[in-house]
Amino acid sequence: MVAKKKSPQKKTLNGFAIQFIPYTEIKNLSSSERIKKILDLVFHNSILIIQGRLRPEEELRLTEDTMAMIGHVKNFKGIEIAIISPHENRSPMEKIKHTLATKLSGADLGAITIVGPVSVVKEIKQDPKKIELFLNK
């Protein structure tokens, strides 16, 4: 008797896009508009790489709005988000410089924010120096 050869399980990766958003694109948007823009793109399976970072209250609002949308948008189960800033362990002098630069530009332009839907992004592992993105198969 010949053992039936097991066919390899087909695994497909959902289509997704990686989109870079320069800070200039969200600079003049209100908090609500920024969050709406992020979520609209995420709903369409885009992984966003955003120059800069949201304000703390915007990050929290993004979490709130994400929760509100789970169950309302088909197959949406949330987001993975990570922010990396090259100046995490700054000296006091560097902190002052950084605060001034942030105030002048209106944002922490040295930071990068990555946001993706959990249907595409399985996990984002983060430490102060790197971000590792694991995708769903």
Place this chain on the structure above:
Amino acid sequence: MVMESFKGFFKKVFSGVFKNKKDVKLGFYGPPNAGKTSLANRICKDFTGEEMGSVSKVPHETRHVQFKEKVEISYKGKTMMFKMIDTPGITTRVDYEEFLKYKVKKGDAKARAKEATQGIIESIKWLDDMDVVVVVLDSTENPYNQVNITIVGNLVARKIPVLVLANKSDLKKADIKGIQEAFPEYPVIGISAKYGKNLDEFYEHVFKLAKRVK
């Protein structure tokens, strides 16, 4: 008889002086399954004899904000009155399929997920009402989770005193130093809510932070 009258008199005067003092609203925040309810239960059990809520290995066991009023905590001869607020764990993802791994039925898992999302929104709404917040983290997990950073960042922006707890210090994989490195600007204490380890240091810090808001 005279002593009794004196005692009664002083009690009346002092309770009158302090009755307007508000209880310190002590919030427990953090990601799901970090041990917020386990810690709140331990404190409540020690000082009131009653627990606050149920705990489970299944994430999002706490899906509504829970309170315990008038929890009088005594530490080294000092006492303070707290209103304890245990909150649902905050996360950016809720997938009912994760609950199925714990043998929760599909219908129950979906209902749990729905309640969990609403609980997270409720937790966030309550943030502004806190006097002192204890951020409870699982010391066996990577502390650089963006949700942890977002919670702490928002507390700082609201000028709410923060204490970071590295819970589950009894486990082999616990990395308290890692949490201290991730949050160098805040007091970080390693504890085990399950076994009541290092709670003295926790109370000491809570009293210090609570005095700032009194």
